Structures are given as C-alpha cells and as structure tokens.
Amino acid sequence: MPLLERTDSLSAARGIIAKSKATETEVVIDSSLDRYVRYADCGPTQCADRERTEVRIRVRNKSPHGYQEAAAACGSLEPAAWKAALERAQELALVSPPNPALIPLGGAVLVPISLRDRATIDHTFEAKARWIKLALDACGKHALFPAGLAQTTAISRVVSNSCGREVHGYQTRAAFSLTATGKSGEGWAEGVARTVGALKAEAIVQRAVDKAVRAQDPEPIDPGEYAVVLEPAAVASLVLFMAYEGFGAREVDEQSSFLCGRIGEPVFPAALSIHDDFKHPAWVSLPFDGEGSPRTPVVLVENGVPRRVVTDRNYAAKQGGETTGHALPQPSAHGPMPQNLVVLPGASSVDELVAGVERGLLVTQLHYVNLIDPRELVLTGMTRNGTFRIENGVVGRAVRNLRFTDSLVRALGTLTGASKEQAVCGALFDGECVVPALRLSGLRFTSTAEF
Amino acid sequence: MIEFAKLAVSEALRNGAQYADARLVRLVRQDLVLRNGALDGADAPEEFGCGVRVLVDGCWGFQAGPLWADKGSAEQNARALGRRAPGVAKALASARTKKVELAPEPPHTGSWSTPVERDPFAVPLAEKLELLRACDAALQGRSETVVREASFSARAEEQWYACSDGAEQHQKLVRVGAGLTSTAAANGTVERRSYPASFGGNYKSGGYEHVLAWDLAAQGPRVRDEAVELCSAPLCPSGPRDLILMGSQLALQIHESVGHPSELDRVFGHELDLAGSSFATADKLGSFRYGSEIVNLEADSTLAGGLDTRGWDDDGVASGKWRIVDAGVLKGYLTSREWAARIGEPRSRGASRAEGFANFPIVRITNLSLLPGTWELDALVADTQDGVLCDTVKMWSIDQRRLNFQFTTEIGWEIKNGVKGRMLRRPTYQGRTPEFWASCDAICNAAHFDVWGVPNCGKGNPMQVAEMSHGAAPARFRGVTFL
Structure with a gap:
C-alpha cells in the first residue's frame, strides 16, 4: 500500500464526516511508510518495512452545559473499520459529561501545500545496507563495536472537520546513527534530516569513530x-x-x-x-x-x-x-x-x-x-x-x-x-x-x- | 484468523525464507480521563494488522501492514506481506557478517486467555464514569489543589501466531489500570500525590475486579491532603540514611536496576545505540554478587495479575519461571530464541516480544519480582534508627550500563529512633546497583507483597512500548545516599 495521496486522504475524511451523527466531527488520517534497520557487530539485527494507517475520529454533541466529546481510532480505511470506530466514539460521547470549557471546532483555514521527497520515500534497504557496511568497516579498522540505526519515514496527514477545516501535508524524515564502542570508551554521531539527500553517512561514521578513538582510557x-x-x-x-x-x-x-x-x-x-x-x-x-x-x-x-x-x-x-x-x-x-x-x-x-x-x-x-x-x-x-x-x-x-x-x-x-x-x-x-x-x-x- | 497467519508463513517460505513466523495482532483500548471534573480524554482506539518475520540465509527480514476484517482483503494482504518479507532480508544480506541461529523450541499449539472475572470492556461506560466522578469528588475541597485527575484504562491484545516450525497459537491478554492524582501549588512549589501508583495508577492483567479492589475514591482525601502538605514540608535532608522503599517504588528499582540489565541483547551490546548496555556481563553469570543473601529476584511470565502473563512469547516460546538473582547471586538472563544460545542455554526463556503487529520482536523484561521476606512493616520501621520511608515514583534516571541511578519519590517520611515522623518533600536517593542491592537487609513478608504494573516500558530504536509487572513488598536498604 503506497502513501495515501492528498486527494484520497481528503476524500476519505469527508466520507467519514458525512456519516457522523454528532454535532461536530473531526477526522485525522495518518498514513505512514517506515523502513528501518538496526545494526551491530554482526550487521543488521532488526528491521522493518512497515506501513500503517491511523484514522482518529473525534465527535462532539452539543448540550446546554457544553460539548460532550469523545474519540476513537482504527488502523484501516476499510469502511467496516472506521464505521465501528465512529460508533465507538459516538457511544462514548453520549455518556461523556458536558465540558463547558470546550469551544466549537475551528473553521476553514489556508495552509501551504507541502511536497513529498521522493528520494526519501523510495530509499531502499540495499542503500541502508551500504551505510551499515561503511560503519562496520570503519569500526573494524579501529577494533570498535558498532551499533546504530538507519531509517527513512514518510507520513501523509489530513485533519478535516465538519466546520469546514481541511488541511493536508506530507513529511519525511531520514536518520542514520553510529555508536562506536571501544574497550574503555564510546563515541557517537547521528544525522537527522527531512530528506535522505541531506544525510552524509560517511561523515557521520567518521565523526563517531573519531570520537570513540579519543574517548578511550x-x-x-x-x-x-x-x-x-x-x-x-x-x-x-x-x-x-x-x-x-x-x-x-x-x-x-x-x-x-x-x-x-x-x-x-x-x-x-x-x-x-x-x-x-x-x-x-x-x-x-x-x-x-x-x-x-x-x-x-x-x-x-x-x-x-x-x-x-x-x-x-x-x-x-x-x-x-x-x-x-x-x-x-x-x-x-x-x-x-x-x-x-x-x-x-x-x-x-x-x-x-x-x-x-x-x-x-x-x-x-x-x-x-x-x-x-x-x-x-x-x-x-x-x-x-x-x-x-x-x-x-x-x-x-x-x-x-x-x-x-x-x-x-x-x-x-x-x-x-x-x-x-x-x-x-x-x-x-x-x-x-x-x-x-x-x-x-x-x-x-x-x-x-x-x- | 490463524489461517491468515499460516498463509503469510507459507508465502514467505515459497519466496525464499528458511524460517518464517507471522503474528496477527488486534489491539483494543479504552481510556477515560477525568481532569478537574471534565472528561479530558475518552478514547477507544483499535488496530489490527500482521507482521511477518523471516530468516533468509541467516539474515532477518520483517514486513508489516494493516489487515482488513473482510476475508478476501485479509487473505490478499497476508499473502502480500509474506511474499515481500524475504525481499527485505535479501536486500540486507550484503551487510550481514554472522548468521542468526535460533535456539530450538517445540512447536506449541493451543489457546490461552487472561483469567477475567469481569470484562472491563463490558462494564457499562456510565458505571466507569461514575467511578471517576466519585474519585474527582473525593479529590475536591482544598484551594491549593490545581489539578485533579482520575483515570481508567482497559487494553485487550489478541494475537494469532503461526511459525514455520509448526507452532499455531492464539492468545487474548486483558489488562486494566486505574488511579487518581492530585497536584497542589503553594509556597512557590508544585507537588503531586498519586494512588495506587503514579502515571495512571496501577495496572494488572485481569478484569474490572482489580479496579474495584483498589477502592480509589476512598483514598482521594488522603492523596489530596498529602499533595497540599508536601508544598510546605521540608526538603528531604541530604546525606547517608537507611531507606525503606514501599512497593511501587521498589517495583521501579527492580525494573531499572535488575530488569533492563538482565536483557541479554543489551548485555551483548545490541542496544548500545540508544538505551545502552549492561554491567551484568555474561562472564558474571553464576558468580556475581548482585545483592545481599536475602535478595531473590524471580522472572515469571505466569504470575497472577502480571502484565506480561501469557501463554507464549512472540517467538512462540512457552511461559515460565526462573531466577535472575538467587540468594544475591546473578543466575539468569532474559532471552529470546536468538539470544539463548549465546550463553549456552538449551532453550529460550521466552522473553521476546513486540509492540503490536508492526514491530520486530526484541528481548523484553517479563514479570520480575523481589520475593518476600519475613518482616512486618511496623517492625521494620521500629527497627530503623535514622531513615526515610519513600513512596511512589516521581523521577528516575539510570546510566547507560545500569549502575549509577538516581530516583526521586513523590513523598517521604523521616524515621527517627524507630518512629515514623515528619513528611519530607522530594526525597532523592542515589546509588550504584550492586552496592544498593547488597545493602538490602530486610524485606517484608508476603502479606505486604503486591504486583505493580509498568504499562509503558520503552525500549528499542524506534522505541517500542511493552507491559510487565514487578511484585514487591517493602524493603530496607542501609546507608543510602540522599541528595
């Protein structure tokens, strides 16, 4: 399942809001792709190629003493799943004590359109393995024990409500780290960036190794x-x-x-x-x-x-x-x-x-x-x-x-x-x-x- | 559902895996939080998906995604996940320098469920909210109180597991938690008291019967008043003193200074990139003096009420009971099938777990308890000349090898010449793990023993959350350094 597109996210949120019986309804949909590898002396130790969808539904019923509010979530955009979540939220809201402090949900706003970084989304496990080999080779030359993480993540998020608010954005993140451990001291370096192109794996490895070498005794x-x-x-x-x-x-x-x-x-x-x-x-x-x-x-x-x-x-x-x-x-x-x-x-x-x-x-x-x-x-x-x-x-x-x-x-x-x-x-x-x-x-x- | 797990496994084998397991996991939660009388959170999240783990030529691969309840879609998705998982392992193979080997385990098949007297999800919402309202009412009445909080949480984790070794398992774990907290502000400070434990109360496996047994509202006035009194209580004096730890704080001490150091992946450096390593290295097994002779710490994934009480772990290994520390000596570790062989154990201890469907299983603390001793609490206080009795977790920090720790509790009481006296604010004690446990000279008896849940233990990178419990009765530690 690819990352949810902006138009699909907005359309799905609208569909859920349309089915709600509450006075006000808010839907947040997060679609995420995450690829990570942890590594140590033997190379990759843990990994995951995972995709997730989270649909959060918040409903409110107006009463003379304030809004009765509740929320529910599910991990799928399948109608049976979100309909059940909507029902759970509505059921909870019915018995929730009114909260006079709550104000109505916000209306229409304009936010800038954010763009996806395709290189980060498409970054492969083969490419992560190359980063890891850099770390293993550099640590091997100095008798250091390596441990670290290589990860790329992308999310697509929509927040939409029944008062006219509809915002959507994409966000990516790339990270690579190395902890290099010697007999009596450790060194560490990490790079974290929004795009994988901004990460300089060799420089990260070199920084961690240099630090570890200096940290001995x-x-x-x-x-x-x-x-x-x-x-x-x-x-x-x-x-x-x-x-x-x-x-x-x-x-x-x-x-x-x-x-x-x-x-x-x-x-x-x-x-x-x-x-x-x-x-x-x-x-x-x-x-x-x-x-x-x-x-x-x-x-x-x-x-x-x-x-x-x-x-x-x-x-x-x-x-x-x-x-x-x-x-x-x-x-x-x-x-x-x-x-x-x-x-x-x-x-x-x-x-x-x-x-x-x-x-x-x-x-x-x-x-x-x-x-x-x-x-x-x-x-x-x-x-x-x-x-x-x-x-x-x-x-x-x-x-x-x-x-x-x-x-x-x-x-x-x-x-x-x-x-x-x-x-x-x-x-x-x-x-x-x-x-x-x-x-x-x-x-x-x-x-x-x-x- | 087990059929979808088996489909994913067979698809993985067909695509080059020599080993494969698949976990279908449905997580359901209900959280209710009443804050200053208003419902601050009423939440009912649910997730359902499948994680497929494979070994191809000794290299791990893992693929996870949501499943849909519709049979056709679920079948299609399970197959796709199984088909893709070996590709991850193959892509990473070039960086692998040593092949993963798994300790043997008989292929267990069966079903296991948490014993529940009263299903917490079936208890009417109105009844649960009424309980929280009663707690809130009990916390009212002092102008210094700035936050009143009462919470309830129910969690159900249902899992279907299939493995290429032939294991087929289904289990349903049910957990509940509840508690109340009062925060007061006065004299330029802000102080908090909680019951039965901080950060959402206590948690146990089982049903609503636990929530009722905690009798939350009855403790409201005491909790409220202690928070207010703490704002004008003297700061705990610094220097060495005897320390009596009550159960919930002792549970944290066990968790941080015995549980995490005995995770074998950490011992061998595989958590160095974030959580750190362990001083309890494998060469110390069987001989290292971890504590005094009365210190016995038992891991037990069959413990009644334990948050990690289950039929099998996420490697499909049957639950069991073993000593981590026996008569003060390091005797065991927490292991998975991957790690058991590293210390020559013939089988895994069954401590491999993953959060939900989308995480790779890692070595986790299971239920780990300090076995009770012989003392009555009153007698222990009477036997203490210069000490502090400390209760309820406020702050914790421990170094990357789990040696140097510093903890702060919500409240303390001075003990002078065997008498519990004035209240002390912000008692902060600091120590080194083996010396601290070696200073333990008295543990209360089984009548004072309770099981304390940790519902939010973070480990891994990216971080995973797991649940476990620690049984403890109050205990005394001699000559502890207070800051």
Missing part, C-alpha cells in the same frame, strides 16, 4: 561544578524539557511551569534566544497542528527574556487571542507544546567556545535526562559517548562519565556563548529540535561513573 574525575561546552545533542536533551514542561499555556495555567512569574523578566543572558519555528530550513515540519490550525512561529525567549507560551484553540480562547497552532492531536494527555524548538545560534565555532574555557568539560551527549522539579527545571542525567577535559582552552583527555543534577534555569543563567553551527537533535523521550553547542560557566555534577 578515560581518567577518573571528581563530581563538582564545571564549566562545560555542551555539544548540540547534549543541549537538545536539556532544552526539550522546556518544551515538555514549561513553554505550554497549560503548565503556566496550572502553575507547574518554570515560566510562572518569569515572563517578561531577564531570566537568562542576552545570548539565549529560543523560538518555535516549523519553517526552520533544517527542520521544516507540517504547517498545521493536531487541531488543523496553522502553526505560527513563536518567539519564546528573546535575548534572555521569556516572552510568551504556545497555545491551542482552547487556551487561546481562554487568554483572549488566536491559537499559536501548537495543539497535539486531540484528545491528548498534554496541553499545547512547542514541537519545533530552535535555539538560535551564536557567532563562535565550537573550537572557539572551547578556547574560552580555562578548566572544564566537553560533553557529547546526555543519557536518560529526567525531571525532578518543574518550577526550577531541576534535571538529572548522565554524560555519554565522549566526555573530555578542557584545559586552557584545549580539549584534552577523556574523563569518566558524570551525573549532573541541576536547575536548567540556573545553569542556562551561566550561558557565555553559543556556536554558529546548529544541528537537528533528539532525546531519549521524544521530539527533535534545532540547537547549537552552548557554553555554560557552571553545570553541577553530583556523582560519577566508573566508566
């Missing part, structure tokens, strides 16, 4: 506060928690956001600016959100000053404005959330950032970062895949891994520079963002590992 290190240069992957693991836990209207409304009482205040150094921008050239994303509302670029932090949070239609109505277009597909356990976080670049190269550190650490990546306190964004996590001393502005020996426990609000308050290069990076728990390397004058490490 790490020396012990004491916990404590260190100046750090965080490479983009490490930055992503931290700032994505700002998106998960603080940049949404619901977190501020429920007083759990680090932005409570801080909007408009100079919280961070002027070198820090954070936007949400679905049009960023390195990570162009669907131009509409989970409710089908057009996304708008949002300045979240401007020269160190938090400016605003993102909204969906309900929070926008509550605050008396227009939605910023940051709803997740509804219903969702989460409120509105930035999904295209961009930390603006600085003017320095990573080498120049390092040159400005007298005594500190260069951190490649952070592992299993998690949240202790949302109000101060206290996080903990472990360094990973290459942590190095910086002495007198020069990267030196590898050190053993360290666990940090610190308030991100406090730590970003010590920002002294950002690199001019940015990268698309993700984190263990989900999401991807565009970030530079950052230099902080103090990050607190509370314990160490023996490796």
Whole structure:
C-alpha cells in the first residue's frame, strides 16, 4: 500500500464526516511508510518495512452545559473499520459529561501545500545496507563495536472537520546513527534530516569513530561544578524539557511551569534566544497542528527574556487571542507544546567556545535526562559517548562519565556563548529540535561513573 | 484468523525464507480521563494488522501492514506481506557478517486467555464514569489543589501466531489500570500525590475486579491532603540514611536496576545505540554478587495479575519461571530464541516480544519480582534508627550500563529512633546497583507483597512500548545516599 495521496486522504475524511451523527466531527488520517534497520557487530539485527494507517475520529454533541466529546481510532480505511470506530466514539460521547470549557471546532483555514521527497520515500534497504557496511568497516579498522540505526519515514496527514477545516501535508524524515564502542570508551554521531539527500553517512561514521578513538582510557574525575561546552545533542536533551514542561499555556495555567512569574523578566543572558519555528530550513515540519490550525512561529525567549507560551484553540480562547497552532492531536494527555524548538545560534565555532574555557568539560551527549522539579527545571542525567577535559582552552583527555543534577534555569543563567553551527537533535523521550553547542560557566555534577 | 497467519508463513517460505513466523495482532483500548471534573480524554482506539518475520540465509527480514476484517482483503494482504518479507532480508544480506541461529523450541499449539472475572470492556461506560466522578469528588475541597485527575484504562491484545516450525497459537491478554492524582501549588512549589501508583495508577492483567479492589475514591482525601502538605514540608535532608522503599517504588528499582540489565541483547551490546548496555556481563553469570543473601529476584511470565502473563512469547516460546538473582547471586538472563544460545542455554526463556503487529520482536523484561521476606512493616520501621520511608515514583534516571541511578519519590517520611515522623518533600536517593542491592537487609513478608504494573516500558530504536509487572513488598536498604 503506497502513501495515501492528498486527494484520497481528503476524500476519505469527508466520507467519514458525512456519516457522523454528532454535532461536530473531526477526522485525522495518518498514513505512514517506515523502513528501518538496526545494526551491530554482526550487521543488521532488526528491521522493518512497515506501513500503517491511523484514522482518529473525534465527535462532539452539543448540550446546554457544553460539548460532550469523545474519540476513537482504527488502523484501516476499510469502511467496516472506521464505521465501528465512529460508533465507538459516538457511544462514548453520549455518556461523556458536558465540558463547558470546550469551544466549537475551528473553521476553514489556508495552509501551504507541502511536497513529498521522493528520494526519501523510495530509499531502499540495499542503500541502508551500504551505510551499515561503511560503519562496520570503519569500526573494524579501529577494533570498535558498532551499533546504530538507519531509517527513512514518510507520513501523509489530513485533519478535516465538519466546520469546514481541511488541511493536508506530507513529511519525511531520514536518520542514520553510529555508536562506536571501544574497550574503555564510546563515541557517537547521528544525522537527522527531512530528506535522505541531506544525510552524509560517511561523515557521520567518521565523526563517531573519531570520537570513540579519543574517548578511550578515560581518567577518573571528581563530581563538582564545571564549566562545560555542551555539544548540540547534549543541549537538545536539556532544552526539550522546556518544551515538555514549561513553554505550554497549560503548565503556566496550572502553575507547574518554570515560566510562572518569569515572563517578561531577564531570566537568562542576552545570548539565549529560543523560538518555535516549523519553517526552520533544517527542520521544516507540517504547517498545521493536531487541531488543523496553522502553526505560527513563536518567539519564546528573546535575548534572555521569556516572552510568551504556545497555545491551542482552547487556551487561546481562554487568554483572549488566536491559537499559536501548537495543539497535539486531540484528545491528548498534554496541553499545547512547542514541537519545533530552535535555539538560535551564536557567532563562535565550537573550537572557539572551547578556547574560552580555562578548566572544564566537553560533553557529547546526555543519557536518560529526567525531571525532578518543574518550577526550577531541576534535571538529572548522565554524560555519554565522549566526555573530555578542557584545559586552557584545549580539549584534552577523556574523563569518566558524570551525573549532573541541576536547575536548567540556573545553569542556562551561566550561558557565555553559543556556536554558529546548529544541528537537528533528539532525546531519549521524544521530539527533535534545532540547537547549537552552548557554553555554560557552571553545570553541577553530583556523582560519577566508573566508566 | 490463524489461517491468515499460516498463509503469510507459507508465502514467505515459497519466496525464499528458511524460517518464517507471522503474528496477527488486534489491539483494543479504552481510556477515560477525568481532569478537574471534565472528561479530558475518552478514547477507544483499535488496530489490527500482521507482521511477518523471516530468516533468509541467516539474515532477518520483517514486513508489516494493516489487515482488513473482510476475508478476501485479509487473505490478499497476508499473502502480500509474506511474499515481500524475504525481499527485505535479501536486500540486507550484503551487510550481514554472522548468521542468526535460533535456539530450538517445540512447536506449541493451543489457546490461552487472561483469567477475567469481569470484562472491563463490558462494564457499562456510565458505571466507569461514575467511578471517576466519585474519585474527582473525593479529590475536591482544598484551594491549593490545581489539578485533579482520575483515570481508567482497559487494553485487550489478541494475537494469532503461526511459525514455520509448526507452532499455531492464539492468545487474548486483558489488562486494566486505574488511579487518581492530585497536584497542589503553594509556597512557590508544585507537588503531586498519586494512588495506587503514579502515571495512571496501577495496572494488572485481569478484569474490572482489580479496579474495584483498589477502592480509589476512598483514598482521594488522603492523596489530596498529602499533595497540599508536601508544598510546605521540608526538603528531604541530604546525606547517608537507611531507606525503606514501599512497593511501587521498589517495583521501579527492580525494573531499572535488575530488569533492563538482565536483557541479554543489551548485555551483548545490541542496544548500545540508544538505551545502552549492561554491567551484568555474561562472564558474571553464576558468580556475581548482585545483592545481599536475602535478595531473590524471580522472572515469571505466569504470575497472577502480571502484565506480561501469557501463554507464549512472540517467538512462540512457552511461559515460565526462573531466577535472575538467587540468594544475591546473578543466575539468569532474559532471552529470546536468538539470544539463548549465546550463553549456552538449551532453550529460550521466552522473553521476546513486540509492540503490536508492526514491530520486530526484541528481548523484553517479563514479570520480575523481589520475593518476600519475613518482616512486618511496623517492625521494620521500629527497627530503623535514622531513615526515610519513600513512596511512589516521581523521577528516575539510570546510566547507560545500569549502575549509577538516581530516583526521586513523590513523598517521604523521616524515621527517627524507630518512629515514623515528619513528611519530607522530594526525597532523592542515589546509588550504584550492586552496592544498593547488597545493602538490602530486610524485606517484608508476603502479606505486604503486591504486583505493580509498568504499562509503558520503552525500549528499542524506534522505541517500542511493552507491559510487565514487578511484585514487591517493602524493603530496607542501609546507608543510602540522599541528595
């Protein structure tokens, strides 16, 4: 089954809406193609060539006390499947308590048409095997153990409702990663792009191997506060928690956001600016959100000053404005959330950032970062895949891994520079963002590992 | 349905596979969430599809797609998936340097279902919503409360499995979960309490009888008040102290510091690209001191109420029970058919599972429990001079070899000279796995033992979600470092 075409998606959604007896109906159809291969020392270890269809149907019945809302989903566009889902949603809605806070579904909007990248959709397993052989050969030359992922994905999404809204978009993603492990240290590199043509497999392999070679024989290190240069992957693991836990209207409304009482205040150094921008050239994303509302670029932090949070239609109505277009597909356990976080670049190269550190650490990546306190964004996590001393502005020996426990609000308050290069990076728990390397004058490490 | 699985397998064999298995999986869920009195989520998703896994000259291939209920379409799709799967393996063969070999397994045939007293899907929606409304009412009454949440979840996973070895299996797994949470904001902080566990409550395999047994609404006022009191409670002091962990937190400790490190694919580096590896390397099997002599950790995919209690795993291997840690010594691993042979085991332990139809089976934690000891909880508290009793998961983080961990619980209580005293906010303890388990000197008895569900364990890349449970009774750990 090929990726669902725009016209077929819209037609299918219209057909479902036409059969609904609810006051209002919304249909979201995701059609996806995904090809991935995981690999290790023996070559491919897991793989999948998979296609999926998800049809989400949200219905609402108007009552004197508000909308009664419910949703259901199925994995097929076969009429029997979506009709059963529609019935389940309608049955649930009938007994749902009315919610006076819900506003009517949004009407017609215009969003730009997005194009498919045919090369990414058609990228073959043979081509992925060639990437993997590059990694295996390079690791073999240095007695390193390889492990990684090669993946290409494409989705076609339509959001359509009975109030006249119809938006559709295509999106592709390609990723290739290598973790190269030696006797006493690891190196890692990953490339993530919207199109497979933007991935440079050889460069990714070379970066991971170089890092692994340098990461061997790490020396012990004491916990404590260190100046750090965080490479983009490490930055992503931290700032994505700002998106998960603080940049949404619901977190501020429920007083759990680090932005409570801080909007408009100079919280961070002027070198820090954070936007949400679905049009960023390195990570162009669907131009509409989970409710089908057009996304708008949002300045979240401007020269160190938090400016605003993102909204969906309900929070926008509550605050008396227009939605910023940051709803997740509804219903969702989460409120509105930035999904295209961009930390603006600085003017320095990573080498120049390092040159400005007298005594500190260069951190490649952070592992299993998690949240202790949302109000101060206290996080903990472990360094990973290459942590190095910086002495007198020069990267030196590898050190053993360290666990940090610190308030991100406090730590970003010590920002002294950002690199001019940015990268698309993700984190263990989900999401991807565009970030530079950052230099902080103090990050607190509370314990160490023996490796 | 088994006929479609068999069709896919025979089509794969016809197209060059030397081994093939096919899983038809139907996943059905019903989720209800009441948030601040309003229905925040009423969702009834369902998916149905087929995943075909093959070996061609020792290289894996996997093809998955949705199936349609219509017989003709289902037959056509199952055949197509079986026909295409070997092509994936052949395309990847050039990068394969070592052939996959599977441990032998007799071809089991049969049917297995979760024992259910009351089908959670058949319970009238009005009754379930009434239960959530009662929870919400019980959480009301304090101005400091900013979020009240009550949730119910039912999941049914029906699977038809056929394998070229001759296995034909059908199983239906039913799981339920429910819980309530209150979040309070005061004194510049925000704190949460949950019951019976955080992140949606507790989950068990079985029916609505579990939901009723948790008696959720009765706990509402306590949960609400503790969240409010936490906002003005002192922060847990730092330094070494004895730690008593209650069951749900101990379940997380088992999961992160014993479950994941004993996954054999991780031990051999095949998860290095995302989740990491394991300190519990194969050379330690049979001799490594993982914990004190009273520490016995048993894997059991037949455990009553366990979320991973089933007839067979996704390799078609029969469920069973074995020790991971016996009298404090590392004695076993979690294995699949692919991995069992690597440590000389004659058969897989049956810990291979995939999320839904569209994922490749990987080694997963099954139900894994700390076997009960002999203590009464009151006696354990009375026996503790300087300690903290910690309850309910709030935050967890563990390093890539599963050694250095740091966990925060929702709540703690100071214990001084055998008396449980003042409430402590945000207790955060840190340790190293073998030393931590070696410091375990007391485990409560079977009367305090319960089974705690993990409905959302992430592993793999792309990530797959699986369910399992951990049985535990409260236990004490000496001289643990609090931050």
